[in-house]
Amino acid sequence: MSVWLLASLVTKSLVYLAMLATGGGLFVSLLYPLKAITVRYLLPATIMGLLAVCLFFLVHIGQVNQQGVSGMFDMQLGAILAETTLGEGLRWRLAGFALVLIAAATIWLADTHSRFHGWIAAAFIVGLLGCIALAVSVAVLGHVNILDMATRVTAALHLLAVSVWIGALLPLLWVCQQAFQGDRYPGRLILLLRQFGQFGWLFLGLMVISGIWMAWQLLGSFSALLTTTHGRFLLAKLALVALLMALGASNKFFWVSRLAESQNRHGAVKGLRLTILMEIVLAVAVVVATALMTTVEGPVR
Structure with a gap:
C-alpha cells in the first residue's frame, strides 16, 4: 500500500467517524440533554470532520499530482478537481459538518445561558439538515454514484440509519x-x-434492508461475495455488524431489564458499559472496513 493510499484511507476513516457521530450525538441529545455530549462529542466530531474533509481533498490532489507533499497544494489541479464529482461531494460534506457545528454550538449556548433556551428546537432542525447534507454526500461520492437514483437514495438513508445507531x-x-x-x-x-x-431497532432494520439492497446492486451476484476482493471485504464487514447486532440485543433484552429489576444495579451498569464499549470497538472496525472497501478495492460493477 502506497503512502498516498494509506493517507487517503486514514483521512476517509476520520471523515466516516465524524459523519457517524453527528446523527447519533444529536439523537441522544434530543432524548437526554447532557452538556458533555455537546462539548465532548458533537463539537469535536464536527470540527474533526471539517478538517478531515479538507485534508482528504489535499491528499487526493497529492495522489493525482505525484509530486510529493508540495504537490498537495497545487492550486490549479485543486481547482480542476473541485469541479468534479469529488468536489461536489466534498462541498456537501463541508456544508453538512458546518450545519451540525452551528447546531451543536447553539445547543451548548442554550445549555449554558437560559435566555437562549428557546433556540434549541431550531438548533435540532439545523442539525437535521446537516445530517441530510452528509447523507447526500454519500450518494454523490463513492461507488453508488454510478448506479440509479433509487440506489443512491438508499445509500443516503443507509448512512442516516447507521449514524443514529452507531x-x-x-x-x-x-x-x-x-x-x-x-x-x-x-x-x-x-x-x-x-x-x-x-x-434503534427501527433504524437498525432500515440499515440492514438498505445495506442488502446496495450490496446486491454493487456486486450483482451472491458468488461475488466469495470470488472478489470487494465481496470478501463485505463479508468481513457483515460479520462485524452481526456481532454488533448481537451485543445490541444483549443490551436491550438483558442488561436494561436487569438494570430495572436487579438489586445489584451497580453490576448491571458495569455490564452495560462494558457491552457498549465492545460495540464501540466493533463500530470502529466496521468504519475501517468500509474505508478499505471504498479505497483499496472497488465493487464488481
Whole structure:
C-alpha cells in the first residue's frame, strides 16, 4: 500500500467517524440533554470532520499530482478537481459538518445561558439538515454514484440509519457513567435506554434492508461475495455488524431489564458499559472496513 493510499484511507476513516457521530450525538441529545455530549462529542466530531474533509481533498490532489507533499497544494489541479464529482461531494460534506457545528454550538449556548433556551428546537432542525447534507454526500461520492437514483437514495438513508445507531454508542456510554449515582434508582437512564431501544431497532432494520439492497446492486451476484476482493471485504464487514447486532440485543433484552429489576444495579451498569464499549470497538472496525472497501478495492460493477 502506497503512502498516498494509506493517507487517503486514514483521512476517509476520520471523515466516516465524524459523519457517524453527528446523527447519533444529536439523537441522544434530543432524548437526554447532557452538556458533555455537546462539548465532548458533537463539537469535536464536527470540527474533526471539517478538517478531515479538507485534508482528504489535499491528499487526493497529492495522489493525482505525484509530486510529493508540495504537490498537495497545487492550486490549479485543486481547482480542476473541485469541479468534479469529488468536489461536489466534498462541498456537501463541508456544508453538512458546518450545519451540525452551528447546531451543536447553539445547543451548548442554550445549555449554558437560559435566555437562549428557546433556540434549541431550531438548533435540532439545523442539525437535521446537516445530517441530510452528509447523507447526500454519500450518494454523490463513492461507488453508488454510478448506479440509479433509487440506489443512491438508499445509500443516503443507509448512512442516516447507521449514524443514529452507531453514532449514539459513545454518548450512551457517557450517560451510563453520569446518570447512575449511588444507590438511587436510575430512572432517566432506563427511560433513555428503552427509548433508544425502541427507535434503534427501527433504524437498525432500515440499515440492514438498505445495506442488502446496495450490496446486491454493487456486486450483482451472491458468488461475488466469495470470488472478489470487494465481496470478501463485505463479508468481513457483515460479520462485524452481526456481532454488533448481537451485543445490541444483549443490551436491550438483558442488561436494561436487569438494570430495572436487579438489586445489584451497580453490576448491571458495569455490564452495560462494558457491552457498549465492545460495540464501540466493533463500530470502529466496521468504519475501517468500509474505508478499505471504498479505497483499496472497488465493487464488481
